[in-house]
Amino acid sequence: MIKLTRIDDRLVHGQVAFTWTPALGVNCLLIANDKVAKDDFLKMTLNLAKPAGVKLLIKSIDDAVAFLNNEKSTGLKILLIINSVKDAYQLVNSVPEIRSVNFGGIRMNNGSRLISKAVAVSDDDIELIKELLNKGIELELRQVPTEKKQLVESLI
Amino acid sequence: MSISYILIALIAMFGHSEDFLGTTLLSRPLVLGPLVGLVLGDVNQGIIIGATLELIFMGNIKVGAAIPPDVITGGVLGTAFAIISGKGPAIALAIAVPISILAEMVISSLFVFRAVLNKKFNQYADSGDYKGIQRLHILSGILRPIFMGIIILLALQLGSSVMKSFLDMIPAWVQSGLTVAGNMLPALGFALLMHLMFNKTIAPYFFLGFILAAYLKLPVIAIGGLGVIIALIVTQIAPKITDDDEDDFESVADEEPKPVNKIRRTDIRNVFLRSMALEANFNFETWQNTGFAFAMIPVLKRIYKTKEDMAAALKRHLQFFNTSPYGSTLILGITAAMEEQNSNDATFEEDSINSVKLGLMGPLAGVFDSLFWGTFKVIAAGVGTSLAIKGNIMGPVLFLLIFNVPHLVLRYNLTFIGYNTGTKFLQNLAQNNVMDRLTKGASILGLMVIGAMPATLMSITTPITIGSDKTAVTIQSVLDQVVPSVIPLGLTFLVYYFVKNGAKTTHLLLGLLALGFIGSIIHLFA
Numbered sequence: 001m002i003k004l005t006r007i008d009d010r011l012v013h014g015q016v017a018f019t020w021t022p023a024l025g026v027n028c029l030l031i032a033n034d035k036v037a038k039d040d041f042l043k044m045t046l047n048l049a050k051p052a053g054v055k056l057l058i059k060s061i062d063d064a065v066a067f068l069n070n071e072k073s074t075g076l077k078i079l080l081i082i083n084s085v086k087d088a089y090q091l092v093n094s095v096p097e098i099r100s101v102n103f104g105g106i107r108m109n110n111g112s113r114l115i116s117k118a119v120a121v122s123d124d125d126i127e128l129i130k131e132l133l134n135k136g137i138e139l140e141l142r143q144v145p146t147e148k149k150q151l152v153e154s155l156i
Numbered sequence: 157m158s159i160s161y162i163l164i165a166l167i168a169m170f171g172h173s174e175d176f177l178g179t180t181l182l183s184r185p186l187v188l189g190p191l192v193g194l195v196l197g198d199v200n201q202g203i204i205i206g207a208t209l210e211l212i213f214m215g216n217i218k219v220g221a222a223i224p225p226d227v228i229t230g231g232v233l234g235t236a237f238a239i240i241s242g243k244g245p246a247i248a249l250a251i252a253v254p255i256s257i258l259a260e261m262v263i264s265s266l267f268v269f270r271a272v273l274n275k276k277f278n279q280y281a282d283s284g285d286y287k288g289i290q291r292l293h294i295l296s297g298i299l300r301p302i303f304m305g306i307i308i309l310l311a312l313q314l315g316s317s318v319m320k321s322f323l324d325m326i327p328a329w330v331q332s333g334l335t336v337a338g339n340m341l342p343a344l345g346f347a348l349l350m351h352l353m354f355n356k357t358i359a360p361y362f363f364l365g366f367i368l369a370a371y372l373k374l375p376v377i378a379i380g381g382l383g384v385i386i387a388l389i390v391t392q393i394a395p396k397i398t399d400d401d402e403d404d405f406e407s408v409a410d411e412e413p414k415p416v417n418k419i420r421r422t423d424i425r426n427v428f429l430r431s432m433a434l435e436a437n438f439n440f441e442t443w444q445n446t447g448f449a450f451a452m453i454p455v456l457k458r459i460y461k462t463k464e465d466m467a468a469a470l471k472r473h474l475q476f477f478n479t480s481p482y483g484s485t486l487i488l489g490i491t492a493a494m495e496e497q498n499s500n501d502a503t504f505e506e507d508s509i510n511s512v513k514l515g516l517m518g519p520l521a522g523v524f525d526s527l528f529w530g531t532f533k534v535i536a537a538g539v540g541t542s543l544a545i546k547g548n549i550m551g552p553v554l555f556l557l558i559f560n561v562p563h564l565v566l567r568y569n570l571t572f573i574g575y576n577t578g579t580k581f582l583q584n585l586a587q588n589n590v591m592d593r594l595t596k597g598a599s600i601l602g603l604m605v606i607g608a609m610p611a612t613l614m615s616i617t618t619p620i621t622i623g624s625d626k627t628a629v630t631i632q633s634v635l636d637q638v639v640p641s642v643i644p645l646g647l648t649f650l651v652y653y654f655v656k657n658g659a660k661t662t663h664l665l666l667g668l669l670a671l672g673f674i675g676s677i678i679h680l681f682a
Contacts, residue, residue, distance in 0.1 A: 010518030014480060017522035018530065022352055023656075041579065042515045044586050049519030051526070052595040053357060107476045108441050117264070117440045146348075146661055 002068065002078045002097055008104035009083040011036070012049040012056075015104065015144050020079060021051045023145035028055045028076040032064035032091060033083055061087055065094040085125040092137055100138035103152055115155040118143055126156050161312040163195045164236050169305035171228035176297055178432035178567070179481045180560050181533070185209035185231035185252075186540055187552050192235040200547045201244070205235045207544035207551060208245040209252055211613055212341040214537055215348025226263055229304055230256025233311055240316060241323040246334035249341065251319075253665065259304070266303065270296055270439030274474075277446055281474050284467035286453050289474075293446045297436025329677065336681050337672030340647060342614050344664055347651035349606050353530055353599050354652070361386070361600045365607025370641045376538040376608050377554075383535075383604040387597035418459050419496050419575070426454035427492060428571040431485050443478035448488070448513075455492045459499040469495060472510055479517035483524030485567050486581075487516050489574020512579065523591060531598040532559050538605045542612050614644035616672075619682045643681075 003024045008016060011031055021029070029050065036042045037060040050056040055076070059067060067073055068080070068091075080098075082088050084106070092098050105118040112122040119141055121129070129152060132139060139152035170191075171183035181187065186206045193202015213227045234252025238244060273296055280288035354362065361383075368374045368382065434447035452473050460466045479487060491513055498504040536558035544551025573581050585591055618635075621628040635642050647668075654664055675681035 010478070010521070013518030013521040014525035018352060018526045022355060025355070039515075041512070044579075044583060045515050045519040047586050048582060048591050049522035050591070051522070052592050052599065053355070114441065117267075145658070146351075146655070148660060 001074055001076070002080050002095075004102055005080045005082070005088065005091065005098050005100065006102040006104045007082055007085060007088050007106060009106050011081055011083060012046050016079070016081065017049055017051045019144045019146070021054060024077070024079055026054065026077045026079040028057060028078045030064060030067070030078050030080045031056070031058045031082075032061050032080060032087060033058070034060045037063070061090055065091065068095045068097065085121065085128050089128040089132060092132060092135070098137070100140065101132070103139065103141040104143055115152070116141055116150065121156065129153075129156060158313075160195050161309060161316075164192055164232060164312060165305045165309040167191045167195065168228060168232040168308045169301040171232065172301040172304045173297075174228075175300065175435040175438060176433045178564075179435065180563065181536070181556060183228045184537075184555070185213060185227055185235070186537070186544060186555050188228065188232055189235045190544075190549065190552055192232055193239060196236065196239045198239050199549070201239050202235060203544045203547050203549060203551060205238055205245045205248045206231070207541040208249060208338060209234060210537060210541050210544075210555075211345055212249055212253070212338070213256070214342065214345030214541075224260070225253075225256035226259035227252075227256050229259035229308060230254075233308060236312065237316070237319050237323070241320045243323055243326075243331065244335075246331060246338045247323060247326075249338045250334055257662075259307075262304070262307070263300070264440075266300060267438055267440045270299075270437060271441035273437070274439070274442055277449075277474055278471070281449075281470035282467055284463040284465075284470065286449075286456065286466060286470060289446065289449055289470060290453060293433070293437050293450045296446075297433065333673040333676040336616070336676035337669040339614060339616050340668045340672035340681075341665065343610070343644065343647040343651045344661070344668055346606060346609050346614075346648045347655045347664075348661070349530075349534060349602075350648070350652050351655045352526075353603050353606070358596075358599055358603055361603045362607035365604035365609075366611055366641075366645060368604075369608035369611035370639070370645075374608075376535075376542045376605060376612055379608045380535045380539060380601070380605055383601040386604070387600040390600060391593040391597040417496070418499070419455055419492060420458065423454045423458050424489065424492065424571050424575050427451050427488050428485055428568050430454065431481070431488055431567070431571070434481050434484050442474070442476045444484075445474050445477045448477045448484075449473040451484075451488050452491065452495070455495060459496055465499070468506070472506070475510060475514075477513065477517060478521070480521040480524035480528070482528045482563060482567060483520045483570065485571035486520060486574040487513060489571045489576075490516070490578050492575050493578050516582075523595070526595060527598050528559075528563065531602040532562055534602045535605050538609055538613070545613065610644035610648045611641040614641070614647075616643045616647065617682050618643065619679055 003026050004020065006016070006020070011033070012029060016029070031046065036046070037058055043058055046058060047056060057067070064080070068078075080091070082091060088101050092101065103119050106120050108114060108120040109122065112120040112125070114120045129139060133153055140149040141152055141155065142149055167188055171188050174180070174183040189206020189209065190199055190202040193199040193205070196202070209227070209231050213225070213231070230252035233255050234248040237251050238248035241247065273292060276292060277289060280292065350362070365379055365383070368379050369376070430451040430453070433450060434444050437446045438444060449470055452469075456466060456469045460469055491509060494509045494512065498506060498509065536555045539558060540551045540555025542551075543554065617632045620631045622631065623629055639645070651664055651668065672681060
């Protein structure tokens with residue numbers, strides 16, 4: 001069961017390991033990212049950050065989709081982490097279980113603008129966001145679980 | 157009175173310089189309270205008020221860009237007004253809570269504003285002008301203490317007499333209501349901390365801490381000591397988990413031995429010292445980037461002699477960066493080693509420097525934030541406030557020592573470990589599951605101390621009696637014989653339940669205040 005789908009370009013860090021994991025009571029962190037899945041160094045660093053007692057899985061987007069759509073994964077309480085709106089879009093389209101996406105942190109890049117303290121989006125992102133909203137997906141913005149949900153549609 | 161106002165404003169400015177001082181907890185109410193007390197001629201009150209505020213703001217921690225209420229401004233003004241009016245801790249908290257929430261907004265706007273400076277920083281980098289970057293980093297950092305200092309001085313100058321006459325109007329029953337309400341608030345701090353650490357597997361340690369404190373009346377410092385021992389035993393007998401994808405790590409290429417060492421020991425030491433100012437120019441666009449560049453400059457100066465090389469390096473390190481300040485030196489050390497390699501080897505892939513940096517910053521922030529906020533800070537605050545609440549000056553002193561001795565020793569050594577062993581150190585940690593054991597041990601220890609807190613740091617009792625005058629028995633005396641401190645414990649769990657179910661912190665704060673206040677008026681709580 002996916003407890004939360006979170007966009008966070010730092011993937012696993014303080015907010016994830018220290019606030020989201022205990023707050024959601026998850027037992028599995030699933031990182032879906034094509035680049036990281038191929039990079040042993042990044043995998044090693046992410047393994048360091050893994051909170052105690054939690055399983056960490058790092059998969060390419062395609063493998064993650066297959067995993068999440070597999071019956072066997074329903075027993076796990078999963079926090080799914082991706083690092084871009086684009087990947088979120090792809091996952092939402094391929095995994096029907098995802099009905100809500102949390103915007104945690106996306107840093108500024110050329111051509112993107114901040115819509116909150118820690119989230120910046122580009123024009124391309126906004127297109128995807130609109131499509132997701134049309135599908136009835138909840139897009140909410142919170143860095144840590146104790147914050148109030150802000151709806152992304154009210155910020156763009 | 158003006159001189160003391162200026163001194164108090166200076167204390168607040170000192171607190172707001174924390175971003176230059178390595179996030180060493182110097183700005184916590186437990187430390188600034190006694191200083192304000194000293195200026196106003198009542199150190200004892202300062203210590204006690206500082207401890208009370210520390211308890212209430214205990215769960216307020218800075219993780220990533222989630223900025224907590226500004227306890228510096230709130231704490232200093234609350235303590236000052238309470239001492240000036242002679243009203244005690246309850247009034248201090250009634251003032252500190254709203255002020256800290258307002259002041260947080262001011263600070264957040266500063267963090268937004270600072271993003272404007274990024275253009276200037278980039279111009280300096282383009283021309284290899286590291287001195288410009290240093291200057292602007294420091295100037296922008298000083299903005300915060302100056303700005304907040306002025307606000308606080310004005311608040312004192314204009315607000316004191318109004319505040320005093322207003323506080324004098326408060327009738328005694330309101331004040332005793334506020335005192336009870338104030339005694340309830342630590343439950344929120346404890347609950348927020350529990351929320352971070354509590355889970356089924358380590359729950360027994362919470363109750364162990366509670367029992368040691370409630371029945372055996374052990375002081376927090378003893379429970380902390382026991383916690384260390386238990387954590388060591390548990391993590392040593394825990395079976396080593398063998399990861400099946402262990403060979404993944406084998407493929408990580410070994411680092412080449414460094415051919416020429418241009419960087420000197422003193423450079424690395426300077427990197428450590430400068431890492432203290434990592435967050436001085438914290439902003440919401442690029443976060444700690446200029447702090448990282450600022451800390452790297454001693455190394456860059458040593459290895460890059462041409463303007464072009466320097467400019468390229470500065471630009472590299474002005475990219476977005478954010479990590480836990482406590483573990484930042486490890487990344488700085490590793491980066492220093494890579495920069496040195498880059499300066500020696502023309503074929504070195506420059507992009508790899510930033511990819512390693514960015515790869516490490518998130519994971520290490522996770523490790524170090526939980527270690528320092530979840531364990532060291534909890535123990536330091538537990539021991540410190542339990543002494544300070546009785547007016548003992550050793551409270552703030554131990555608070556700083558318990559946190560900063562491990563912090564600074566680790567932070568200093570990590571700079572050298574990072575530089576000398578690079579990512580190999582991390583690979584070793586990953587292979588031997590060190591982190592898993594460390595985080596488990598740290599959460600056991602932290603949770604034991606949190607368990608002790610409701611029993612030692614919250615004094616909520618009930619004055620209800622049963623029976624007629626002569627044979628009257630207070631319910632409290634019955635409770636004390638069965639489960640001492642059961643009311644604080646129950647309250648903590650009640651708040652924890654709400655926190656877990658997503659209640660907003662401000663709502664809980666107001667709810668607890670109301671519960672305490674009304675409970676005091678109807679003689680349910682005392």
